[in-house]
Amino acid sequence: MEGKAVKAILFDLDNTLIETSRAGEVALQKTGELLKSKLSLDDDTIRRICEKFKLKLLHESSDRLPGTSKDDLRVCHWEESIAETIGSCSISDLASQCYYLWKNSRLENLCLTPEVCDLLMQLRSRYKLLLLTNGEAQTQREKVEAVNCEEFFDAVVIAGDHAEQKPFPSIFQLCFNKLEVEAWDCVMVGDSLDTDVQGGFNAGVRATVWIHRAEGSVLDGPVKPDYTIPTVLDLPRILAQLQNCTCE
Numbered sequence: 001m002e003g004k005a006v007k008a009i010l011f012d013l014d015n016t017l018i019e020t021s022r023a024g025e026v027a028l029q030k031t032g033e034l035l036k037s038k039l040s041l042d043d044d045t046i047r048r049i050c051e052k053f054k055l056k057l058l059h060e061s062s063d064r065l066p067g068t069s070k071d072d073l074r075v076c077h078w079e080e081s082i083a084e085t086i087g088s089c090s091i092s093d094l095a096s097q098c099y100y101l102w103k104n105s106r107l108e109n110l111c112l113t114p115e116v117c118d119l120l121m122q123l124r125s126r127y128k129l130l131l132l133t134n135g136e137a138q139t140q141r142e143k144v145e146a147v148n149c150e151e152f153f154d155a156v157v158i159a160g161d162h163a164e165q166k167p168f169p170s171i172f173q174l175c176f177n178k179l180e181v182e183a184w185d186c187v188m189v190g191d192s193l194d195t196d197v198q199g200g201f202n203a204g205v206r207a208t209v210w211i212h213r214a215e216g217s218v219l220d221g222p223v224k225p226d227y228t229i230p231t232v233l234d235l236p237r238i239l240a241q242l243q244n245c246t247c248e
Contacts, residue, residue: 006206006242008181009123009235010172011153012190013133013140016211016232017116018147023109028054031102035082038091045085052081053102070136075099107146115233120152123235128179131156132172134165134195154179166192167199176203187242189235193223209238 014020032046041049056077079095089095112120123129131153133140137160150156155178159165162174176183183204190196191211200208201223210225211232219225227238 004184004206006127006187006239007185008128008130008179008187009239010130010132010175010186010188010200010205011232012166012188012192012196012211013131013143013149014135015191016189016196017112017120017131017149018110018143020106020110020143023106024054026109027102027105030105031098034098034101035094038094038097039086039089041086049081049085052084053077053098056081070138071099071103074103078102107142110143110146112147112149112152117152119233119235120149123239124152124154128181129153130175130179132159132166132175133157134159137161166190166195167202169199169203172199172203172205187239189232193219193221193225197225198223207238207242209235 011017028050032050035041035046035049036043057074060073060077075096078098082089082095082098091097120129129152131144131149133144133156135158137158140158140160144150144156144158155175157171157175157178159171162171164170166172172183172188176186179186184206186200186205187207187209188196188200188203188205189209189211190200193210197208197210207226209227209229211230212228213230227241229235229238
């Protein structure tokens, strides 16, 4: 088994292939400008409203009241963030304006760079490629459509469409089945230790590659990737190392 060549690569989406965090910050800045123009707030108050919204996103539950959408929930996040910071607001639809400006601005700022597109095209000539992204299905599908990335992959799996997401082995097994490969044929690439790296380990993939931009940081947790690189553009170097191991 040690001598088997890598046949497939599983990629995470957010902050692996696309800069979701950066796009979110740009969107928040635009939304802050809207709040400033509508309510004449100072910069510190706007910052506190935006920070509250970010926290609500971070701790967002997948459970929603029947009949409410993800959009409805996130409009409520803005409504609550504004009310918790300044009290009542005289503009009845301001929360909705904030949310849709934030959402649309974030999507507009998501893209696959030309360098990432070139990388994926090169890799697809040698490997099967699959995109595996966690998150609420509607939100992730909108991102996939916004960056027009399906053409680069043999399959796209939005984990929110399924019973379990990364790091559970079942979602990885679904991916292996789609590609008609075994776990040991695959490399998992992503920016999350808890979902991508731990998930790859749980599923028994050949290697896990962690995208981590902070130089000099020390891993002191229980999850240890096989390889760490600052950008997905460095992946060919790791694949070459794996190829050399196969040939030895």
